[in-house]
Amino acid sequence: MNIFAKAAQLEQDNIPFALANIIETRGSAPRHSGQMIVKADGSIIGTVGGGMIERYVIEQALEALKERKPRVVKGRMTRNGPDAMGMDCGGAMTVFVDVYGLRPSLILIGAGHVNRAVAQAAHVLGFDISVADAYADSLAEEHFPAGTKRLLGDTMEEAIDQLDINKDSYVVIATNHQDQDAISKVVDCETRYTGLMASRRKVQTLFTHLRQSGVDEARIKNIHSPIGFNIGAETPEEIAISIMAEILKVKHESAGGQLKDDTRLNQNKLVLVRGAGDMATGVAVRLFNAGFKVVMTDIAKPTMIRCSVSFGQCLFGEPVQVEGITACKANNKDEVFAIIDRNQIPVVVDEECSYAGTLKPTFLVDAILAKHNVGTQKDMAPITIALGPGFTAGKDCDAVIETNRGHHLGRVIYQGATQPNTGVPGNIAGYTHQRVLRAPCAGVMHSHVKLGDLVQEGDVIAHIGDSPVVAPLGGMVRGLLNNGLSVREGFKIGDIDPRGEEADYTTVSDKARAIGGSVLEAMLHLEQHTMS
Numbered sequence: 001m002n003i004f005a006k007a008a009q010l011e012q013d014n015i016p017f018a019l020a021n022i023i024e025t026r027g028s029a030p031r032h033s034g035q036m037i038v039k040a041d042g043s044i045i046g047t048v049g050g051g052m053i054e055r056y057v058i059e060q061a062l063e064a065l066k067e068r069k070p071r072v073v074k075g076r077m078t079r080n081g082p083d084a085m086g087m088d089c090g091g092a093m094t095v096f097v098d099v100y101g102l103r104p105s106l107i108l109i110g111a112g113h114v115n116r117a118v119a120q121a122a123h124v125l126g127f128d129i130s131v132a133d134a135y136a137d138s139l140a141e142e143h144f145p146a147g148t149k150r151l152l153g154d155t156m157e158e159a160i161d162q163l164d165i166n167k168d169s170y171v172v173i174a175t176n177h178q179d180q181d182a183i184s185k186v187v188d189c190e191t192r193y194t195g196l197m198a199s200r201r202k203v204q205t206l207f208t209h210l211r212q213s214g215v216d217e218a219r220i221k222n223i224h225s226p227i228g229f230n231i232g233a234e235t236p237e238e239i240a241i242s243i244m245a246e247i248l249k250v251k252h253e254s255a256g257g258q259l260k261d262d263t264r265l266n267q268n269k270l271v272l273v274r275g276a277g278d279m280a281t282g283v284a285v286r287l288f289n290a291g292f293k294v295v296m297t298d299i300a301k302p303t304m305i306r307c308s309v310s311f312g313q314c315l316f317g318e319p320v321q322v323e324g325i326t327a328c329k330a331n332n333k334d335e336v337f338a339i340i341d342r343n344q345i346p347v348v349v350d351e352e353c354s355y356a357g358t359l360k361p362t363f364l365v366d367a368i369l370a371k372h373n374v375g376t377q378k379d380m381a382p383i384t385i386a387l388g389p390g391f392t393a394g395k396d397c398d399a400v401i402e403t404n405r406g407h408h409l410g411r412v413i414y415q416g417a418t419q420p421n422t423g424v425p426g427n428i429a430g431y432t433h434q435r436v437l438r439a440p441c442a443g444v445m446h447s448h449v450k451l452g453d454l455v456q457e458g459d460v461i462a463h464i465g466d467s468p469v470v471a472p473l474g475g476m477v478r479g480l481l482n483n484g485l486s487v488r489e490g491f492k493i494g495d496i497d498p499r500g501e502e503a504d505y506t507t508v509s510d511k512a513r514a515i516g517g518s519v520l521e522a523m524l525h526l527e528q529h530t531m532s
Contacts (some may be wrong), residue, residue, distance in 0.1 A: 018061035027091035103128040110175035111138035117240035132159035196225035255343040270361040276312030277304035280367035282512020297350035305479035410518040437494035
């Protein structure tokens, strides 16, 4: 069997491999033509010349398999210089590495009419299909596309045991009366997607059974059920399209929805939020959950203290999650829309709010809470809303939201200003100023505890330079500035929640949630009255 016949067999069996092909040589290259198969375990078939250049091609081929992307590999048989291989031959070689045998794995549990239709739809989309059932007649060859792996067991559990379910699998459960057996068997498997075809009432019954069986709630939440998109599907073929659309959404990490609603074309759902601290994040969570596309801006190194509930934390490195919503740093307009397409929230460094002109959002929300206006103008967007003191509705914004705790918290004001800043932190268990940590001097912040830690009065929480910051009372560390930030004397660097273990530092606060609801109310009201 020649190398191309072997490659064809591996591709048919969906076994991952890379095919390396010499496309250019110069000088004393070990070979001037040749192909080599590199399997995922590093074993090879064929050669591109041996020696150090071949070892390098194998390493690059394995990397290409991991990335699932082809690449061009260059090597020079010299001791020094670009692409040097540490050799004395003096030649050069360019190798093209392509990857194969990487069809996504679709596992169908149940071989009834719906999964037969799913198999037909998935086949033309390039999926590698396996189907399992306990009824031999249901698994008849004529029901499924060529190449489908059909697995029969005496019971559904035995049939499932024969399947190779892994973290890259897409699993669809559609059985007649064995849903409970199937989902109980699969729920703890790591997959890219697990979908269960069942009515809403049946879903409740099955999920209750899983909870009573001790299945972790996070596992249950990962099950897509009822399965598919709501397109009014009734026939098996229509249901199959609905299911495969949902699988493709997951596969491509797409936000879904209709193309006509793409925020590049339609800004009616696009909201730009100035600020990405805890209050701005509370607003973003409410708007995101209501179906709006949210973009947030902040300074390069935000000085928020409620880092665990602030989307701005992503500007310090990795993406962050708050209440199941992911935020990622974006560096330009294209990245903003790419993150939105993944159904996430982009956060950009933009102190001057230049993205208001770039993105042209319908809504702009100033949630910086600087206690004064730092540059927001009413004409920055068709509808402009601001939080707290420093703004006058009708002058520099269309609406302003009351942020002082008390009877009027969350009140929407369409003409005039909010109450002035009291300067008094919120009262928690009788403590206001006492629970706030402030810098004793100017310097760089270095913390000795982390958010969520329980501390006692007098414990050293942090240092500003060489000066210690001690806990003024016992409780939970609910707020803490990021390490390494420079602060001025008197700057707020953290706070202690006297409720201790009863405090919650992982979810949006009641105040932020209430204000977020008021922003949503103002947006809908102004949209109805100013844009109709």
